[in-house]
Amino acid sequence: MPQVLLLSVLVFLMAQMMPGDALSGQIDPNIDPAAIEAQREKLGLNNPWYVQYVDWVGSALHGDLGQSFRHKMPVTDLIGQRLANTFWLAVATLILTYLIAIPLGITSGRYNDTLRDQLITGYTYIGFATPLFIFALVSLWVFGFKLEWFPTGGSVAPGLEPGTFPYIVSKLQHLLLPALSMALITTVNTVQYLRSEIIDTKQKDFIITARAKGAPESRVYNRHILRNSLLPLAAFLGFEITGLIGGTIFVETIYSYPGMGLLFMDSIALRDYSVVTSVVLLLGVVSILGVLLSDIILSIVDPRIRIK
């Protein structure tokens, strides 16, 4: 809670310090400057920052995040529209991340220092070194424009009835490429983590015991080693979510995928303060929750750090 409060003040101040406001893009001789000034006054943009802050916090506590200056609609509705898109993007990315990470991590850890392992670690190093936005652009170009396997922008094909089967398929199709390009990059942490965890675990005494008891190799790996290695991994789920937030900002911009990340960029560009502050606050809360989630899972799986 104190973090959120501090965050809100910081965000609000920084948004205020941005030069210009939601109406300063309207420098157009077809528009009367007096009309712009009148709107500024009406929107309270001329008030000192603390007045605006108190107004904003006051209504935010009532669940009203204010009105978007540019979209002319309540910020809560606007975020609601976009949040669903980002949520599904994040879910798809998480699923893909683990789908890629777990087999690779296991292979790499089990057969460490073989050719297979080297190839996989090679991939993770490239992954570490590749900036997400470059990778996303390249995969958009290759898979979207050259091979034409995936659509190249938006979250759904135009003209479909929401809720119908083709609509859902189209949503999935639009989701896949952004999610995949994000997953391929973010997964490398998890692969590395899983690999070292397995290598670590397989030299533990209880594994030697299991082997000595004559347990078959597959059972040793699937039951004993994997289980013990996956538990700490689960704890990183929360951090993974925090990382995703950063990733979506790039990916959504590149794929013109209208989610929270794109909304965030748009509102900064258009100086739509009420949206910027609300989005940052929301993302901040999600990050804090993510870390909290990690701590909780960690304390469940690892009895040593439980707080009594």
Place this chain on the structure above:
Amino acid sequence: MSKRYLGKLFSLLTLVLMFFILTACNDEDAEAEVEGNDNADKGEAAQDDVFSIDDFEQIKTNQGEAIEGGTLNFGLVSDTAFEGTLNFNFYSGNPDAQVISWFDESLLDVDENYAYTNDGAATLDVDREAKTITFKIRDNVNWHDGEPVTAEDWQFAYEVIGHPDYDGIRYGSDFTIIKGMEAYHSGEADAISGIEVIDEKTMKISYDTFTPSLLSSGIWSYAMPKHIFKDIPVADMSSSPEVREKPIGMGPFKVDSIVPGESVTFVKNENYWRGEPNLDGVTLKVINPNVVVQALENGEVDLVDSFPTDQYPENADMSNVEFVGDVDLAYTYIGFKLGKWDAEAGEVIPDPEAKMADVDLRRAMWHAVDNDTVGKKFYNGLRWNANTLIPPSHPDYHDDSIEAPTYDPDKANQLLDDAGYEDVNGDGIREDKDGNELVINFASMSGGDTAEPLAQYYIQAWEAVGLKVELLDGRLQEFNTFYDRVEADDPEIDIYQGAWSVGYDVNPAGLYGRDAAFNYTRYASEENDALLQEGVSEKAFDEAYRQDVYSKWQELMVDEIPVFPTVYRAVIIPVNNRVQNYAVDFKDGVGIYRYQLALTQEEAVTAE
């Protein structure tokens, strides 16, 4: 993993990567060669060549036979999603305007100089004596739901925009000059006394002041369906579903579905008043500027609302599209800060002591820069040397014959010498008239690849005639910061580079008048006041007289130089070969309308 392995692996990877890069290059080279052979004459026009707006048609050449129906894909090039305020009376951003113009339209048509004609959905009858205009909407003009567009709908638009609760930005001089508008706007009157509905399709507006400007785009010509909006409070209209989710209009296409911020599908309006559209529908979607070329090449979009001109030279020979072009309603200019803005009085106060106050200094700075070469080198000819402050986009008002200063460093040196800006301490840099150091601070905006080199070019060109010009804060300013500081008359700024898109009305008083907040140079003179006044006088209803007045004004600006125009600009639009009857942005006066758009085949033509 041991170090040795890592080293090996690394070199292996490097090899693999290099292989990829090399093959990629080869592929591209091969492709380029093939394309070059295909259209050898065009192929030569790549890269360094200079293009000219004269080589572009405004109207796309029709190829082949049109088919019946078909769906056109329209790309809205924007790095932000469209905001979704889909009504002419409420929108603020250009992306929204692009969406609206497919399904709604102005009741009045204008000619190429943006003066009203009687070809639109309504006709007008002007009575200058009585200061009234009587509008008559055609009988067959209906909303998409079948209800007729009535005089009350039009009156309703005025009532909404003038309402004290209205949250848009359209209430301006088009409105305040109507009789009784101010009283209605301040809440003193319940109705606008100057707007009178005569019968279902006829409306009469009485004006307090009647100027020639009124007849060139000074009338609010967008009706609002009253039967739909009448029960919604004005303050809630812009966020209502009637604006955002299921908007209706009177245009050639109807909104079928909207995916907020990313796409809109339209179907044809069979009862469109000009005639049934050729197309079955239009699909509009937002395209990121980074991928617009690819989307055009593979036929994902047939045409776009705007094309980044800096990408044109590399794509001039794209085989599946034709580029059409037109002169943009805009110019770039260098402005000289000559005074302050008095917000209380609402007028500019010129400062005769300003650093840039000597007109010879300003003229020398104009002579010192070579805008012709700037246009060729930085913009491949798609921007070109400007001579006056009324761009050629207003063909009857732009005066070609005015001789503005051109690149002539000797002349610049001469002027500076004569004006007393001499290099007294021998460091190659001129001092001011009193022999003190003269440093001119130059504010310029960031954005695009050319912003930085262009600003550097100007600084070097001025240095070549001995003037020390420094970039404000040593860097380019971001758009909002730039205008914040220019607007606030930041004393740090002596000169700045800006751009204006000009209004439809040729009257420049909104940018250069004594009482104009947009008059950022804060220049004013009696002669300027007189000419601007004359341009909207009773006599100026005579077009030839008005042209003459604005010619004199253009001449005055070249003599006084509060700003000097640097380049005019071109708009370039790529259009897929299958599209017929397209004119750049359906520019007014060309005589081609959206309902006439047609296709020659079901699928878009793709690039080879």
